[in-house]
Amino acid sequence: MSKRFSIIAMLLFCVSASYGQIVPPMAGKSPETDTENQVYAAQGVEVKPEYPGGMKAFYKLVSSNMKMPDVESATDIVLKVYVSFVIEKDGSVSDIKVLRDPGYGLGNEAKRVVALSEKWTPGKQNGKVVRTSYYFPITVNIDGTGETEKPATKE
Numbered sequence: 318m319s320k321r322f323s324i325i326a327m328l329l330f331c332v333s334a335s336y337g338q339i340v341p342p343m344a345g346k347s348p349e350t351d352t353e354n355q356v357y358a359a360q361g362v363e364v365k366p367e368y369p370g371g372m373k374a375f376y377k378l379v380s381s382n383m384k385m386p387d388v389e390s391a392t393d394i395v396l397k398v399y400v401s402f403v404i405e406k407d408g409s410v411s412d413i414k415v416l417r418d419p420g421y422g423l424g425n426e427a428k429r430v431v432a433l434s435e436k437w438t439p440g441k442q443n444g445k446v447v448r449t450s451y452y453f454p455i456t457v458n459i460d461g462t463g464e465t466e467k468p469a470t471k472e
Contacts, residue, residue, distance in 0.1 A: 367438045
């Protein structure tokens with residue numbers, strides 16, 4: 318019996334994990350000596366990074382590339398993968414981390430898909446390009462009705 322899988326691409330470019338605070342630089346270096354490597358939370362920068370084509374294009378990238386797990390269920394299941402990553406000064410994506418993984422290989426799959434991102438337009442703070450962190454959930458619905466549906470994207 319096939320199951321309906323859908324990604325609700327509510328990759329709400331939600332609040333980053335540190336809610337507008339500056340993430341401390343690497344251990345052993347003070348903010349005064351390592352300002353080039355500081356990572357700013359997305360909600361705390363003056364100009365937020367932007368994905369080519371906007372967030373709708375990013376949602377489409379995730380929903381069209383995410384491979385769904387093979388989960389047998391007689392009832393509906395909602396699973397969430399929480400992912401964070403850094404948009405570097407050159408727009409590339411780095412430091413992709415799964416903060417919460419519900420299993421079924423979804424954490425590794427989320428990392429793989431985020432890594433497919435094109436270069437972003439980087440964020441800016443005080444007129445300078447900065448490294449910016451993002452945090453968002455990917456919601457996966459597994460429907461126990463036996464119907465199959467293509468992953469949904471946020472309109």
